Amino acid sequence: MNNFPQTLTIAGSDSGGGAGMQADIKTIQERHVFATNVVVAITAQNTIGVQDSFPLPLELVTKQFESLAADFKIRACKTGMLADAEHVAVVAQNLRHFDFGPLTLDPVMIAKGGASLLADSAIDTLRSELLPLATVLTPNLPEAEVLTGQKIQTTADFKIAATQLQKMGAKNIIIKGGHLDNSDQACDYVLYADGSDDWLNTPRIATVRTHGTGDTFSACLTAELAKQVPLKKAIQISKAFIQVAIANPIAVGHGHGPTNHWAYQEVEHD
Template sequence: MSLAKTLTIAGSDSGGGAGIQADLKTFQELHTFGMSVITALTAQNTLGVHGVYPQSIEAIEAQIDAVLSDIGADAVKTGMLFSAEIITLVSNKLRQYEVSNIVVDPVMIAKGGASLLQEEAVQALKHELLPISTVITPNLPEAAKLLGRAEMKTVDEMKQAAVDLHKLGPTYVVLKGGHLTEGPAVDLLYDGEEFFELKVERIDTKHTHGTGCTFAAAIAAELAKSATIKDATETAKQFITAAISNSLVIGRGIGPTNHAAYRHLGK
């Protein structure tokens, strides 16, 4: 039996709701073979991030080489990269191994407000990783940070931001509108010419830990299986909507989404 292969390069979430753990759960649920490169360990639970422990450059490079020199990957998803040095290494390695599908989730801030990306790393992300990415999946605060502007509050402002993000080099931009304060939750897919809106009614739950990681991982899994970007994004939207709708009440804070929920749709 042969499965499409997906690799996540991201931080580990000891609480299991985001990061490497969320990515691997998503890869499995979408019938791909998941692999991982851990960039940082976090001491984390539903109440927040209690510590961040970056891995050495040598350890990260060794993990990437071990996976890509032997198994390879049909898609790579990046998450928490933490530092400019790590971003530079990852960018160089993805070029070296000529990875064709690169999904960049520009993880910057945890749900509880902890910083997951050093300030100087933003420039490295913009100038080294975005130009080689297939698709970038920022939320509105992340997009505002990348563009150096105030956070957008309308769909029209989102569209302008998507155009400007596209100029930084990614082939596609998926801008997540969950932070909009009014109306349905709208995500925008921009391919350099057209906009496609993915719209669902808002779900009344606080348990949304790991949504960004999961959504980007779902896109990566679908691209690994040779889906078009539009189909991949639509499937990812269905996957994350099911996961949020059936989110898990675990711990005393913000609980995780339910990665198994999509499997039960229509059953």
């Protein structure tokens, strides 16, 4: 019992199925890992945008953590949409209480359509409560700028920002450069806990079907860590996974469509 790799996603529900915990669960399943979930918030959402959202009661969030801890052997976990400062705090409290393995912290702030998924008042709580718990922090460019309070435009800026984030407590930093549109490459910067660093570069793909890319990347990383894949290899697999998912799109929705979560299994081999 409980020998199969198991993960936890702590996030919001995307009714459109392309991002949030739906994207997490689809991705984790594709990597042959079992996914559990703690629902923090429910959204009315599609590829066009977020029409409404509702954070769940704090007591119910904690009850979900307790329920999972009583039955499953979770080997890695991740966060996504956490809504507001109160929910960030209760998630951090439960992650300190329960050992769910390495934490991948995806600091989700803005949906593809522009809707805010994290209250401004929650940023400080995220910095102080969750960053010190993170094994891996995976902000995109705008999120890294918010967390550090500085613009990131050059390769030197990436390194400075990652160092700042590491000083806040996160052990390993991946700043995703997909929003930096002055290059034909999508360049991600990785700063490891031991001070070594790396760049992950893939060809930029011109498409609007990028809904849930950050969730998908961090979910793949979480699944690999649950299988005890070394971090550097896990990051490389996750970068390849999301690249293939974007390059082989699914034609659904009228806005920022989803990535293809099963594409990697069809065109790549471990």
